[in-house]
Amino acid sequence: MRRRPARAASRVLATAAATALLLGACGTDGPPTAAPTGLQVSLDTQESPGDDGSGTVDWEASWELVWVPLPDATGYVARWSTSEGTPETEPEPVEGTSLEVDVAAGSSPPERVSADLSAGVLFTSSQLSVSVAGVGEDGTTGPWSVWVPVGDVPADGRPVGSRGP
Numbered sequence: 001m002r003r004r005p006a007r008a009a010s011r012v013l014a015t016a017a018a019t020a021l022l023l024g025a026c027g028t029d030g031p032p033t034a035a036p037t038g039l040q041v042s043l044d045t046q047e048s049p050g051d052d053g054s055g056t057v058d059w060e061a062s063w064e065l066v067w068v069p070l071p072d073a074t075g076y077v078a079r080w081s082t083s084e085g086t087p088e089t090e091p092e093p094v095e096g097t098s099l100e101v102d103v104a105a106g107s108s109p110p111e112r113v114s115a116d117l118s119a120g121v122l123f124t125s126s127q128l129s130v131s132v133a134g135v136g137e138d139g140t141t142g143p144w145s146v147w148v149p150v151g152d153v154p155a156d157g158r159p160v161g162s163r164g165p
Contacts, residue, residue, distance in 0.1 A: 032134030032142030036076070036097075038068030039145060043103075043153045045117060050107050057113050060105040061121050063151050065130065065159075066098040070142070073134030077141060081129045091141065094132060101130075103151040125151035 042064050050056035077091035078099055104120025129147040136142065148159040 029136070029138055031136040031138070031140035032070045032073040034070060034134075035143040035145045036067035036070060036132050036134060037145075038066075039148060039159050040066050040157045041148065041153050041159055042066075042157060043121065043151070047113060052107075055109065056107045057110050058105075058107045059113055059117050061103050061117055061151075062100055063103045063121075063124075063153070064098055064100045065132070065148055065150075067132060067145065069097050070134040072136065073142065074137050075135040076132055077135055078130050078132050079144070081131070081147060083127045091133070099130065099132065101128075101150050121151045125149040 043061055044064070045059065045061045047057050047059045050058050076094040076097065078094050079086070079089075079091045081087075103124040104117060106116055106120060108116040126149070128150040130150055131144045131147050133144045134142045146159065152159065
C-alpha cells in the first residue's frame, strides 16, 4: 500500500508560492514575525516481499510535515519533544518548507502488516512531536508553530492544534 501526500498540501504550497511572488522578499533584519502556518501532514507507506524466503512482508512508513513559506524567513529550524519532555538542545536546520521522518518499519506476515504498521505509527505519534520556526537573515529564530505529533495524520491532513476558528 502506498499513499500519496494529500492534494490539499499541494494546493497550500501552490497558494503559498503565489503569495510569496506577490509579496516579494521582505529582507528584514530581524527574525520572522509569524510562526509557520498552513501545516499539512501526510503518511507514505511502502511494502515489499521479505528477503528471507518465509513469506513475510517488509514495510515502512514515512511521515511528512509541510508548511507555507514565510516571506521574511531565510531558512527554518525544527525542535523535538519526546514523551519524556523537551530537551534543551539547539534547534536543527530544515531544508526548505517540509520535514520528513521515518516513523515505523518492520517485517510481518501478510495478514499482520496493516495492524503492525498502524501500531508502529501510533507508537511514534504518542512519543514524538515536532515544532518548526522560521529563521531571519540575522540568524534569529521567529515564533514557533504548534507542536505536531510525528506520525499523526488526521483525515483532512491538518494537524490537531493548527486548525483556525
